Amino acid sequence: MKLVLRNITKRFGSLVANDRISLEVAPGEVHCLLGENGAGKSTLMNVLYGLYQADEGEIVLDDEVQHFTGPGDAMAAGIGMVHQHFMLIPVFTVAENVMLGNESTGFAGTLDLDAARARVREISERFGFHVDPDALVEELPVGVQQRVEIIKALSRDAEVLVFDEPTAVLTPQETDELMEIMRQLKDAGKAIVFITHKLREVREVADKITVIRLGKVVGEAEPTATNAELASLMVGRPVELVVHKDEPQLGDDALVVKDLRVRDALGHVHLDGISFTIRAGEVLCVAGVQGNGQTELTEALLGLQEHVEGSITLDGKQLVGRSVRQVLDAGVGFIPEDRQEDGLVGGFSIAENLMLNRSFRSPFVRRGSLRMDALEEFAKTKLQEYDVRAPDIYTHAGKLSGGNQQKVVVARELSRDLRLLVAAQPTRGVDVGSIEFIHKQVIATRDRGVPVLVVSTELDEVVALADRIMVVYRGHVVGIVPGDTPRETLGLMMTGERPKDVVA
Amino acid sequence: MSGTDETPQTEAEKLGGAGPTDTRPTGTRTSAPEPEPEAPSRTHSMLREIASGNALAGVLAVVLAIAVGSLMIALTDERVRDTASYVFARPGDFFTATWDAVWGAYTALFRGAVYNDRVDDFATQIRPLTDTLKFAGPLIAAGLGVGLAFRAGLFNIGGRGQMLLAGAAAGWVAFAFDLPMVIHLPLAILAGSLAGALWAGIAGVLKARTGAHEVIVTIMLNYVGFYLVFFMLSRQGLLQAPGSGNPKSSPAKESAILPDILGERFNLHLGFVLALVAVAYVWWLLNRATLGYRIRAVGENPSAARAAGIDVGRTYIVVMLIAGALVGLAGTNQVLGTVTSGVTVDLDAGIGFDAITVALLGRSRPLGILAAGLLFGAFKAGGFAMQASEGIPVDIVLVVQSLIVLFIAAPPLVRAIFRLPAKEAK
Numbered sequence: 001m002k003l004v005l006r007n008i009t010k011r012f013g014s015l016v017a018n019d020r021i022s023l024e025v026a027p028g029e030v031h032c033l034l035g036e037n038g039a040g041k042s043t044l045m046n047v048l049y050g051l052y053q054a055d056e057g058e059i060v061l062d063d064e065v066q067h068f069t070g071p072g073d074a075m076a077a078g079i080g081m082v083h084q085h086f087m088l089i090p091v092f093t094v095a096e097n098v099m100l101g102n103e104s105t106g107f108a109g110t111l112d113l114d115a116a117r118a119r120v121r122e123i124s125e126r127f128g129f130h131v132d133p134d135a136l137v138e139e140l141p142v143g144v145q146q147r148v149e150i151i152k153a154l155s156r157d158a159e160v161l162v163f164d165e166p167t168a169v170l171t172p173q174e175t176d177e178l179m180e181i182m183r184q185l186k187d188a189g190k191a192i193v194f195i196t197h198k199l200r201e202v203r204e205v206a207d208k209i210t211v212i213r214l215g216k217v218v219g220e221a222e223p224t225a226t227n228a229e230l231a232s233l234m235v236g237r238p239v240e241l242v243v244h245k246d247e248p249q250l251g252d253d254a255l256v257v258k259d260l261r262v263r264d265a266l267g268h269v270h271l272d273g274i275s276f277t278i279r280a281g282e283v284l285c286v287a288g289v290q291g292n293g294q295t296e297l298t299e300a301l302l303g304l305q306e307h308v309e310g311s312i313t314l315d316g317k318q319l320v321g322r323s324v325r326q327v328l329d330a331g332v333g334f335i336p337e338d339r340q341e342d343g344l345v346g347g348f349s350i351a352e353n354l355m356l357n358r359s360f361r362s363p364f365v366r367r368g369s370l371r372m373d374a375l376e377e378f379a380k381t382k383l384q385e386y387d388v389r390a391p392d393i394y395t396h397a398g399k400l401s402g403g404n405q406q407k408v409v410v411a412r413e414l415s416r417d418l419r420l421l422v423a424a425q426p427t428r429g430v431d432v433g434s435i436e437f438i439h440k441q442v443i444a445t446r447d448r449g450v451p452v453l454v455v456s457t458e459l460d461e462v463v464a465l466a467d468r469i470m471v472v473y474r475g476h477v478v479g480i481v482p483g484d485t486p487r488e489t490l491g492l493m494m495t496g497e498r499p500k501d502v503v504a
Numbered sequence: 505m506s507g508t509d510e511t512p513q514t515e516a517e518k519l520g521g522a523g524p525t526d527t528r529p530t531g532t533r534t535s536a537p538e539p540e541p542e543a544p545s546r547t548h549s550m551l552r553e554i555a556s557g558n559a560l561a562g563v564l565a566v567v568l569a570i571a572v573g574s575l576m577i578a579l580t581d582e583r584v585r586d587t588a589s590y591v592f593a594r595p596g597d598f599f600t601a602t603w604d605a606v607w608g609a610y611t612a613l614f615r616g617a618v619y620n621d622r623v624d625d626f627a628t629q630i631r632p633l634t635d636t637l638k639f640a641g642p643l644i645a646a647g648l649g650v651g652l653a654f655r656a657g658l659f660n661i662g663g664r665g666q667m668l669l670a671g672a673a674a675g676w677v678a679f680a681f682d683l684p685m686v687i688h689l690p691l692a693i694l695a696g697s698l699a700g701a702l703w704a705g706i707a708g709v710l711k712a713r714t715g716a717h718e719v720i721v722t723i724m725l726n727y728v729g730f731y732l733v734f735f736m737l738s739r740q741g742l743l744q745a746p747g748s749g750n751p752k753s754s755p756a757k758e759s760a761i762l763p764d765i766l767g768e769r770f771n772l773h774l775g776f777v778l779a780l781v782a783v784a785y786v787w788w789l790l791n792r793a794t795l796g797y798r799i800r801a802v803g804e805n806p807s808a809a810r811a812a813g814i815d816v817g818r819t820y821i822v823v824m825l826i827a828g829a830l831v832g833l834a835g836t837n838q839v840l841g842t843v844t845s846g847v848t849v850d851l852d853a854g855i856g857f858d859a860i861t862v863a864l865l866g867r868s869r870p871l872g873i874l875a876a877g878l879l880f881g882a883f884k885a886g887g888f889a890m891q892a893s894e895g896i897p898v899d900i901v902l903v904v905q906s907l908i909v910l911f912i913a914a915p916p917l918v919r920a921i922f923r924l925p926a927k928e929a930k
Contacts, residue, residue, distance in 0.1 A: 304811060325813035334811065342811040347804040356801060357812035359794050369792050 001062050001078055001159035002026050003048075003191050008057035010040075010047055017043040019215045020057065025160065025191040025208075030182055032202045033195045034221075035212035036234055036431040038401050041195045044212070045162050048193075049081050050074040061160070080153025084165040086145050090138035095120050097137055098152050116155075123151050127184050143174030150181065161185060162193045167201055168429070171289040172459065172491060179205050197234070197432070199227045200460070235433045243439045243464045246447070251280025254451040255420055259310040262296045262475075270296040272475040273310070278420075278451040283442065285466035285483075286455040289494055293475040294455045295337060298424045301453070302334050303327040314420055328357050331419030335409055335426050337455065339402075343409040346398025350390055351379035353397045354412050378415075386411040387437060403434030410441055421445050424455040439464060459487055559872070562865050564918050565911035566879070573904040574606040577896060581605035609896045616889020617882035627769050632885055634772040638842065640881025641776040642667075642834035642855050647862030647873040648786045649704075649830035653718075654868040655790060656823040657803040662707060662722025663831050663856030665729030666700040668849065670832030671839040672733045673699035675847035676743060678756035678840055685759040692760040693778070693836050700832015701825045703729060708824025712817030718824075726856070734849045745846060753847040762841035775837035779877070782830055787870040789826075799823055831859065861909050880905065 003025040010018040017040045025031040035041045046052045048059060050068030059066045061077055068074045071081075088097050099116035120133035129147045137145060146166060153161055163182070167175045182205050186192055196202060202209055202223070209221040211233040219233045232238045255278040262271040271293045278284045286294055299305045301312060303324040312319040319327055328334070336342035344353050355364045355375055364375040379393035388407045390400055397408055406426065413421065423442060427435040442465055446452050456462050462469055466483040473496040481489070489499055578584050584605050587598040615622065617636050620629050646663050653660035674696030681688060706725060710716040736743040737751040745754040762774040790796040801809040802819045810816050838851045862880055866872030887901035911918050 302811065323813070323815070324810065325815070328813045336811055341805070342807050345801050345805040345808050348801070352797070355797075356808065359797050359801075359812075359814065365794050368794055370794055370797060372792075 001191060003079075003160045003193070004060040005044070005048065006058050006060060008044060008047055008054045008059070010043055010052055011055050017215050018047065018054070021212065021215075021217055022057075023193075023210060023217075025193055027159070027189045027191050028186055029207045030186050030192045030194055030205050032206035032209045033193060033212060034197065034199075034202055034209055034230060034234060036197055036433070038431070039212045039234075040215040041212055042164060043215075045081070045164055045193070045195060048074065048162065049079060075156050075158070078157060078159040079162065080150075080156060080158025080160065081162045082146065082149045082153060082164065082166055084168055086149050088137045088145060088148060091136065093134050093136055094131055094140075094148050094151075095133040097148055098133075098155050100152075102156060119155050120151055123154050127154075127181065127188075129181070141174075143170055143177060146170070146174075146178065147181070150185075158190070160191045160193070162195070164195045165197075166194075167196065167198060171457070172494070173289075175201065199230050202230065203227070231432050235431075237433075243436075243443055245443045248283070248446065248467045249281045249449070251449055253277045254280045254315055255453070256313045257301075257310070258312075260297070260300060260312065261309040262293070262300050262305050263307040264296075265306065270475050271300065274472070274475070274477045276470055276477065276480060278453060280451050281446055281449045283446050283452045283454060283465050283467045283483075284480075285462040285469045286453065286472055287459065287462045287466075287469050287490055287494060288457065288472040290457045292472045294424065294457075294472060296475075297472075298334070298337070298422050298453070298455055301327070301420075301422050302332065325360065329361075331417060333413035333416060333418045333421040335406075335413055335421070335423040337424035337428065339405055339409050340398075344397045344405055346396065348397055349394045350383065350388065350397055350400075350408055351375050351393040353408055354379050354382060354415075356412065358416070382411040382415060386441075401431070402429040403431040406430050406438060407434060410438055414441060414445060418445065418450050421450055421452045422455075423452065425457065426454065427456075427458075427461060435461075459490060462490070463487065559867065561915050561918055562867065562872070562876075562912060564922055565865070565908050568911050568918060568921060569904045569907035570610075572907050573900055574610075576900055576903055577606050577609045578602045580897070580900075605894075605896075608894050609890055609900070612890040612893045612896070613883075613886035613901075615886075615893075617886030631770060632889070634766060634770040635885040636878065636881045637776045638772050638881070639884040640877045641773075641779040642837040642842070643858055643862050643880050643884075644779040644874055644877030645782050645837060646831045646834035646855050646859030647866060647877050648782050648870065649700075649827040649832075649834070650859045651863035651866060651868035651870070651873050652786055652790075652799070652830065653823055653827040654863055655803045656799045656819060657806065658708075658711070658820065658823060658827075659719045660704065660707075660722055660824070660827050660831075661719055661860065662704060662725050662729075662828075663834075663859045664852050665722070665726040665856070666703045666828045666831040667835035667838070667852040667856050668729045668733045669703040670696040670700035670828075670835030671851040672736060672743060672753075672847055673832075674760075674836040675753050675756060675839045675851075678760035678844075679754040679846075681760075682757065683759060688757070688759040689762070689840070692756075692840055693833070696836030696839070697829040697832040700835060701829040704824045704828025704831065705821060708821040711824075712820045718820075730849060733847075737847065737849065743847060751849065755846045756840055756844045760840060761844050762837070771842075773841040775841040778833060778837065780874075782833060783870045783874050786830070790870065795822070831856070834859070858905070861905060864909060864912055 005021060005023040007020045007022055008018050009016065009020055021044055023031070033041050033044070043052065047054045050070045050073050053069070059068065066077055068077070089100065092100070095113055095116040098120050099111070104112040104115055117133040120131060123129070124131045129151065131144060131147055131151060137148060140148070166178060170178060179201070182192055182194065194205065206223045209223060209225070209230070210217055211219045211221060211230065213234060213236055218236070221230060221233065257277070258275045259273045260271055260275070261269065261273055263269050276284065286297065288294055296305060300308050301319065303319065303322050303326070308320050310320065314330055314332065317330060319330065340346060345356065355362060358364060364371050364378065376393060383390065383393055386407045388404050388411065390404060397405055400408065426438050426442065430438065442452060442454065454465050468480055468483055469485060469490065470480045471478040471490060471493040473494065478493045478496060479498050492499060581601070583601045584598070587601045591598040616632050618633050620632050623629055646667065649666070650660050650663060674692045677692040677695040683691065703725060707718045707721040710721050711718045734751055737753060738744060740746065743753045745752055764770060764773050765777060766772050790800065798809065798814050798819055801812070801814060802816050806816050834855055835851065838853065839847055843851065858880060862873055862876045865876035865879070866874070883901045883905060887898040890896050890901070891898045
C-alpha cells in the first residue's frame with residue numbers, strides 16, 4: 001500500500017504544528033522522519049492515525065483519499081502504529097493483548113483465544129519474532145513487548161507501519177534486532193514510517209529521509225548523508241557532534257567508592273561490591289545496558305537508597321548513612337536520570353525550581369522567608385547563561401521541552417559550589433542542540449577540577465565525555481577502561497564479557 | 505496555577521500517551537516553550553485537578569448548582585405541582601408559580617444571609633450578614649486546614665475528629681480554670697489548636713513512618729475521636745458537667761468566651777477575626793515561607809522533593825500538625841464562641857466535612873477558601889431563613905452545596921454545559 005500525505009497542516013490555536021507537510025512512502029520502503037523533539041513529527045503521525053484531524057491537506061492510501069475520525073478508521077484502512085509507550089495491558093497474555101479491541105467471539109460471547117493464539121504464532125514464525133502467545137506481557141523484556149505491538153498491528157493486516165521513536169526504550173542489542181525486523185517487514189512489502197531523532201539508526205535502515213523542523217519539511221536526504229549534515233538540517237545550524245576537550249588536569253582521588261553493595265527493600269542485590277575512584281578533574285562514565293545497577297549507584301551516592309553497605313568517601317568524608325540533604329550540603333550535584341520525576345517540580349515556575357535543593361540555606365532564604373527578589377534576579381541570570389528557551393522565569397517547568405527542562409536542572413546543579421557532579425542520562429530525550437550545550441557544561445565542570453560521574457546508556461555519549469569508562473553488568477564492574485576504548489570492546493563488555501586484553 | 509496546567513497531562517493520557525516527546529507542537533520561530541506533558545499517577549493528577557481547578561470552574565459550578573437547586577425547589581413546591589396538573593390549560597399559572605417558588609426561595613436565602621430589607625432598623629437589616637460571618641469563621645479555619653493538607657498532597661478527611669478533640673480540650677480549659685481573660689482565652693484557644701494538631705499529627709506520623717494512607721487513618725480517627733470525646737463527656741470526673749446525666753460538659757466560663765466584636769446586638773464574635781488571621785498566616789506560609797515552599801514541592805512532586813534533600817516524611821508530619829491546628833481553631837471557635845453552653849459531641853455541626861467542600865471550592869488557596877467559606881456561611885445563615893419564611897426545606901441548601909462539589913469534581917461536565925472550549929492539547 002502506498003501512503004501519500006499531501007500538504008498536511010495542523011494548527012493548535014496560533015501554533016502551526018504541521019505546515020503543509022507532504023510525504024510519500026512506497027511499499028517496501030523505510031521512510032525516516034527525522035526531527036528534534038517538538039518539531040511536529042508526532043503531531044503528523046497522530047493526524048495520520050486519526051487522533052487529530054488535519055486542518056488542511058489530505059491522506060491518500062493507494063490513490064484513495066481517506067477521512068479518519070479516529071484510530072479505528074486508520075487501523076481499518078491498514079495503518080498500524082507502534083507507539084513509543086506501549087499500549088499493552090501488562091497482566092494480559094500476548095494473545096489477549098493482540099486480540100484486544102478486535103476480539104473475535106464465539107457462542108454467547110466467549111472469547112476465541114485459540115484463533116488469536118494461532119494468529120500470533122503465525123506472524124511470529126513468519127518474521128522470526130520468537131514470541132510465545134501465552135506469555136504474560138509484564139514478564140517480557142521491553143524489546144519483546146515491542147514485538148507484541150508489532151504483531152498487534154500486523155494481525156490487523158496493517159500495510160503501513162508507523163514506528164514512533166521505537167528505540168528510545170531499547171538496549172543497543174534490542175535496537176539492532178529491531179532494525180533487522182524493520183528490514184524484514186520492508187522485504188515483506190510493508191511501507192514503514194520510522195520516526196526518530198537518532199542519526200545512527202536513520203542511516204542504518206532508511207531508504208529515504210525527510211527532515212522536519214518547526215513543523216515544516218526542511219529537506220530530504222539520502223541515507224548516505226553524514227551525521228553532521230543530518231544534524232545541521234535538524235537543528236538549522238551547524239552542530240558540533242564531537243565534544244572538544246583537552247587532556248584532563250587530574251588532581252587527587254576525590255570520590256572513592258569501596259565495596260558498595262545496594263539492596264532493595266525485598267533484599268534483591270542491585271550492586272554487588274563495586275569499587276572505583278574518580279580523581280578531581282576527571283570524567284568517569286558508567287556504561288552499561290539500562291537496569292544493571294546504574295540507577296542504584298547514583299541514588300546510593302545521593303543517599304536516596306535505604307540499604308547501602310560499603311563506603312563512599314568524597315574528599316575523605318564518608319557519605320554512606322548521610323541524609324540526602326547532608327550529601328547535597330557536602331557539595332554533590334545531581335542530574336537525575338528522570339528529570340520529570342526526580343529533577344523538577346512540573347507545577348513550579350523555573351525560578352522556584354532553581355532553588356529546589358536550596359530551600360534550607362541559600363541566598364534565597366532569610367529567617368524562614370523566601371527572598372523573592374534575590375531568587376528572581378538569580379533566575380533571570382541563569383535563564384540567559386544556560387540558554388533556557390522560555391518566555392520568562394515564571395513559566396512552569398512542566399511546560400518546557402525536554403532540552404529546556406534539562407537545562408534548568410543543569411543550571412541549578414552547576415550554580416552550586418560543587419565537589420562532585422553526578423549526571424545520570426544527562427541528555428536523554430534532549431534535542432541535539434541542547435545535548436551539545438549540556439556536554440560542554442559537563443566538560444567545563446571537569447575543567448574546574450570537579451570530579452564527574454556520568455551514567456549513560458548511549459555509547460555515543462560515553463565515548464564523547466569519558467576520560468575513563470566503567471562498564472557495569474548485573475551489579476558488577478566488568479572493567480574500567482580508558483576513554484578511547486573501541487566501541488566494539490565496550491559493546492562486548494556491556495554483555496558481561498571481559499575481553500582478554502582488558503584489565504579490570 | 506490554573507486548571508490549564510493540569511489538562512495537558514490528562515489530555516495526553518487520554519490520547520494514550522501517544523508520543524510524549526512531541527505531541528506538543530511548535531511551529532513558531534520564537535522561543536515559545538515546548539510543553540511536554542508529564543505523566544504522574546492518575547489518582548495524583550486527579551486529586552490535583554480537583555484541588556486546583558481554575559476559579560472560573562468554581563464559579564460556574566456554583567451557578568449550575570443554584571440552577572439545579574431551582575429545579576428542586578420548583579419540584580418540591582406544592583403550588584407548582586398543583587398548577588402543573590393543568591399546565592396545558594393555563595400555562596401562565598404554572599410558570600408564575602414556579603417563578604414565585606424559586607424567586608421566593610432565593611430572595612429569602614439572600615435576606616437570611618446578607619441583608620434583610622423587610623425591617624426598618626439598620627442593625628436588624630444587616631444582622632444576617634453578621635450571622636453569615638459568624639458561620640463562615642469555623643468553615644474558613646477548617647477549610648484552611650484541609651486545603652493546606654491538599655497542597656502537600658494529603659487528603660485530610662479527619663476534620664470532624666480534629667474539631668471534636670480541639671473542642672473538648674478548649675472546652676475543658678474554658679470551664680476548669682479560673683483565670684483572668686487575657687490569659688484564660690488565649691490558653692483555651694491554644695489548648696484547642698494543640699489538641700487538633702496532635703490528633704491530625706497521628707495521621708501525619710503514621711503516613712511518614714509506615715506509609716499508612718492518610719485518608720483511611722483520618723477517617724478512622726474520626727470515629728476514635730468521636731467515641732473518645734463521647735466517653736469523656738459521659739464520665740463524671742472527666743468532662744461531664746458535675747451532677748449531670750447528659751453527655752455534656754459544664755459551660756465555658758465568661759473569661760474564656762470569645763467576645764462579640766460588634767457589641768451585644770450581633771452574634772459575631774472574635775472567632776471570625778481569628779479565621780481572617782489564619783487566612784493571612786496560611787497565605788504567608790504558602791507564598792512566602794520556605795516551609796510552605798517545601799510543602800508545595802512535596803505536594804507537587806514528592807520524588808523531586810526527596811532528591812532535593814527535603815525530608816518528605818517530616819514535611820507530612822509538619823503539614824498535618826499545622827492543618828490540625830487550623831481545624832482545631834474551628835472547633836475552638838464553636839466551643840468558645842458559637843455554642844458556649846458546654847461541649848457536646850455535636851459541636852462540629854458538620855463543619856469538619858463541609859471544610860472539604862470549602863477547600864475544594866477555594867482550590868486550596870487561602871483567599872479562595874476565604875471566599876468559599878463566606879459563601880457556605882451565607883448558605884448556612886440563609887438556609888434557616890428560607891425554611892422559616894418560605895417553608896422550603898433547609899435540605900435544599902445541602903443539595904446545592906453537594907451539587908457544587910459534584911460539578912467541581914466533574915470539570916468536563918461543566919465545560920460541556922457551558923460550551924467552554926475543551927482544554928485539549930492546545
